[in-house]
Amino acid sequence: MNFQHTEDRRMLADTLNRFVSEQYGFATRDTLAHSDSGFSRELWVRFAELGIVGALFKETDGGYGGDGFDIAVVFESLGRGLVVEPFLGALVVGHALAHTGSEAQKALIASLVEGRAAAALAHDEPGSHYELTKVSTRAVRGSNGWVLTGAKTVVQQGAEADFFLVSARTSGVADAEAGISLFVVPRETVGLDVRGYRKIDGGRAAEICLNEVCLPDDALLGERDTAFARLEFCIGAGVLALCAEAVGAMDVAKDHTLEYLRTRKQFGVAIGSFQALQHRMADLLLEIEQARSAVINAAAALGAGRVERERALSAAKYTIGRIGTRVAEECIQMHGGIGMTWELPLAHYAKRLVMIDHQLGDEDHHLERYITLGRSERHE
Known part of the structure; x- marks a missing residue:
């Protein structure tokens, strides 16, 4: 299987990463996240103008993406910047409208894709x-x-x-x-x-x-009376989005910690030269790659049959919950006391990773769900 993104997806990721890096710095994000509205309508429109919201929907629904890997690419980049604009709501609600909405209801998707509305x-x-x-x-x-x-x-x-x-x-x-x-x-x-x-x-x-x-x-x-299957699928897309967002946040937390280990000195040498910290960091890198693999598997399974799809999603959410919490804890511990200060971005990445575990089902919930779905598959 080829795990390389298509040229269009790479261009999408580059565009979004560049925009977040240049226009959505941590100070901007922190101001928006703690404002009365919780996000910026102006930036929501600018994201839409870049085609970021449209990448979450199929061409027949007014977008130009909509596959599992399109969702993963977008949300991984959003996770790198801790973006607070309402992408998750647009994804879940928009996919529900696209699947069974009337013509008038489907017209609401355009308002999301163009950034004119939030759902x-x-x-x-x-x-x-x-x-x-x-x-x-x-x-x-x-x-x-x-x-x-x-x-x-x-x-x-x-x-x-x-x-x-x-x-x-x-x-x-x-x-x-x-x-x-x-x-x-x-x-x-x-x-x-x-x-x-x-x-x-x-x-x-x-x-x-x-x-x-x-x-x-x-x-x-x-x-x-028949909305359960549709609700399950749309929330599944949201689970994939959260998992991809977590991988993006983990990458940034890892990079910040590596930079700190290279520059923080103790006894006249960089603490990154201490073998104990090297081993802990190496273990963390392996865990993050395992989380990335789980997201790839979930993205590939989004269009599969129900049991295969839902098991892959639950496996990814369980993995993200476990590893995300470990990344948050390890990165803060390797920073020491400064890791919990409000001014340091790392503390905010750690909070987000912990809270992602509690959105749309936590680690325990998805582990039990994965086991239950496996039993039902064997009985079929």
Whole structure:
């Protein structure tokens, strides 16, 4: 198998890396991440003008990429700069719209690709613990459309989103695959209460309450009761994106640590000459390459059958969770006390790596899921 990126993907990565390096320095990123909005609308448009958002979608959906490796290339570069703009929401929501949206709903993809709008997935609920089937938010068919009631938690960039993709149960019990539906909900909808807050690793998230939110019939995405498979696939694309982002962040944390070991002196010599630190760094480099291999495997499997795809994604997320935490810990320890200072970028990369483990399923969740999917495959 050829693991080399195509010329187009290499050009995309070079363009994005150059833009992040020149226009998205750490001081800029830190200011944006801790601002009231959590990201820059102006930079979101500039990313779109470079074609970065379009690379996440297929040509038939208004983009020019959309494959697993396109997603991985983009998010690895974003991870190198700790970019906080709402790429993940655009990816997950946009892919859901592309798969089963009506013509009017698919038109929303253009607003994402052009940077005119931001979208957010509102799926997780209090107590759901990453389980995709645990949906308690209810959607009841009324005389004039749908009425949604419930609560969603940790909605990434929720306070600044122009529209949401909301999961709700239209039939069945709270943990069944059947009976889940998806709805497109504009930000200004009456009854939608959004409370934003800052995240520990920068950027913002939100808690959402749906207080008898009334929606027209055309707010339903696809057919009612059948959204689980679509939701699983779109969140799978998000898992791949997070894993690739983590690899980019690991590379930068590694480079910063290597530079520190070369320049920090103790007893008159660079601490990088100490054999114990050399061994620790060599182990870390091997772990990062293992994480990169897991992402490559997941990217290649994104278009495969369900079990193969989901096992590859869960294997990558488990690997990223374990290795990301180790990279964060080891790099900080090899820096010493300075590694935790706010002014040093490394501390922010470490926070992001730890928090990626808790997005869209943590290490324990995906290990259990990988095992469960393996058992189901053997029984088929």
